[in-house]
Amino acid sequence: MIAIDILYSVTFVVVSYITFLHLILWTENKEKLLKKIKISKLPSISVLVPAFNEEDSIKDTIKNLLGINYPKKNLEIIVIDDGSTDRTYEIAKRYEGKIKILKKKNGGKASALNFGIDNAKSEFVAVVDADTLLEKNALMNCMKYFEDESIAAVTSHILTKQKNKLIERLQNVELMIIALTRKLKEGLNLIDVTPGPLSVYRKDILMKVGKFDENNLTEDVEIAWRILRNNYKIKMAYDAMAYSNCPSSLGKWWMQRTRWDIGGIQTLLKHLDCLFKKGTSSVKTFILPFSITSYLLNTLGIVAFLYLLVSSFLYLIKSFFIGADIFQFNISYSINVFSIYGAITLLLSLLIMKISLDSHKKKSDIVTLAMFLPYMLLLPFVYLYSIYKFARHERRWLTK
C-alpha cells in the first residue's frame, strides 16, 4: 500500500511539473512563439530522401519536393535507394537529371542517410521521409532559423497525411499536442528529437558530432541528443508543415511505437554516461534525468497496474466460484488525496490538449476526443512489449 502511495505521489509530481512547465512556457511566450521570422539569405541545401520499398509514395514525394519554394540553384534533391526490392529505384530514376539518385545495399535508414550526407554538396542537409509531403514554404521556413550560428538543426511541424480512420485521427491529435509542446520546449533547448519527415541540419556540425547512429532504431532521436550534448541548439519551425504517412491499423501502429520505444531505450543507455561527465547540456540537466524518471515510473506503474488487474481478475473469478455478489459490496469508492491528485493531473492534461488543438485552429470530432485517453493508455503496454523485445535483442526494423 505504501509503495503504491509513493508511486502515485511521485508520478503526480513529475506529471504536474512537466505540465506546469509547458503551461508557463505557453503563458510567457505565446505571442512570440508563433511569430514569423524573416529570412535574409537562402544557403545551399541538400534534401536527402532515404527510401526502402517506397514504390507507392516515392513519386509523389519527388514531385512534391520539385515543386517547393526554394531557389533551384541552391537546392539539391538526393534519393537514396536503400536496397529496395520493389520498383522504388526505377520510379525515382525517371526524375534523374532533376534529382540525384544513389543506390546502395540495404543497411537501414541511418546508413542511407550517412551515405547521402557523404554525397551531399551543400552547406545544409534536410532529411525528408519518402512518404512525406511538404507545404510549399516548409523548407524556407526551416532555413530562417539558421541565421544563428549556434543552431545545429531545425525540426518541422508534422501532421498525418490521412485522417479517415479513427487511428489516423487519433495520431493527428497526438501530433498536434506533440507539435505545440515541442515548440514550447524550444526556448529551454529541450527539443530532443529531429523527426524524419522533415528536419534540417547544419552539415559541418553533423560531421563534427558524427552523423547518424546506424545501430539505433530511432536515429532521429539519437542524433538530437548528440547535438544537444555538444551544446548546440535545436529549433522548431512551427510554420514548416510536413504531412507524413501514419500507421493505418492498430497492428502497424503497435509496431511503429515499439520501434520508437526500443530506439528510446537504446538512446538513453547510450547517453547514460552523460550524467557522470562534466557539462551543462540540456541532455545532462533535464532530458536524461526526466527520461530515466519517466521510464522508471512507467515500468513501476505497469507492474502496479498489472498487479491490480490480476488481483481484480482473481477476485472476480474467486467471487464467481464462491458465489459472492461483489458488486453489491465493492461498488462504493471513497475519495482521498490520490483521487484528488488524479483529477488535477487529468485536468492539467486536458488543458494542454485544448491549448494544442486551439493553436491549430482545428476542431476534432467528439469520437476522436473521447477515444484519445484510451488511446494514450495503450502506450504503457507498447512500452512493456518494447522492453520484452529489447531484452530479447529483437531490434529489427519493426515498421516493415
Place this chain on the structure above:
Amino acid sequence: MADKMNAYYKAGILTIIVFLLGAVFGIWLDNYRLSSIRETISQIDVNWNDARLLNVYFGMLGKNYCNLALEENLLYNDKIYKEGLEIEKAAEANRFTPELEQEERRYTLLQTQFWFNSQELKDKCNFTYNNVVHLYKQEDLTVGSDMDNKLQSSILMDLKEKCGNKIMLIPLAANLNLTIIDTITKQFNITTYPAIIVDEKTVFQGLTSLDSLEEVVHCS
C-alpha cells in the same frame, strides 16, 4: 538564461503548491471522515450502554425482558454492522489519520461486548439465533488475503440478507493489538484469516463459501 531558470523554478513552485493543496484537501477530507466516525462510534457507545442498562434493569426487576432485549440487540446489530462497513471504507481511503486505528479499536471492543451480551441473552432466554463472528485482518498485505477478506464480507452480507433476524453478524478486526481478541484467536486456534466462529463452537478458517456456512447456520 535567467528566464530559462525562472520557468523551471516557477514550474517547481507551482507543483509544490498544488501538491500541498491536494494534501491539505486530503487531510481535511480524512479528518472529516474521522470526526464523523468518532461521532458515530460515540453514538453507538451510548446506545450500547443504554441497551445494556436496560437489560440490567429488567434483570433487577426479575421481569421477562427477553423479547425486548432481543429487539434491542437486533436493532443494535444492524446499526453497528453498517457502521463497521463505513469504518472499513474510511480506513481504506484515509492516509493522514493514524488516529482512525484508535476508533477501530473502540469499535471492535463494542462489537466484542455485543457478542458476549448476545451469547448471554441466548443462553438466558433460550433463543435459537446464531452468533456469526467474522475475524479478519485489516490491510493485510499478503497477496490474496485482502481479497479473501472482502469476499468473506460479501458472503456474510448475503447470509445476513437470507437469514435476517436469525443471525447476529459480528465482524472483529484481529490485528489491532487488543488482548481480548488475541486471547479469543488463541483459544480457538485461529491461524488463517478470514476466520468465522459460529455459535462459539464451529470454526472456519480461510475463505468460506455460503453453502458451507449454511450447513451450520440454519436460518430457514
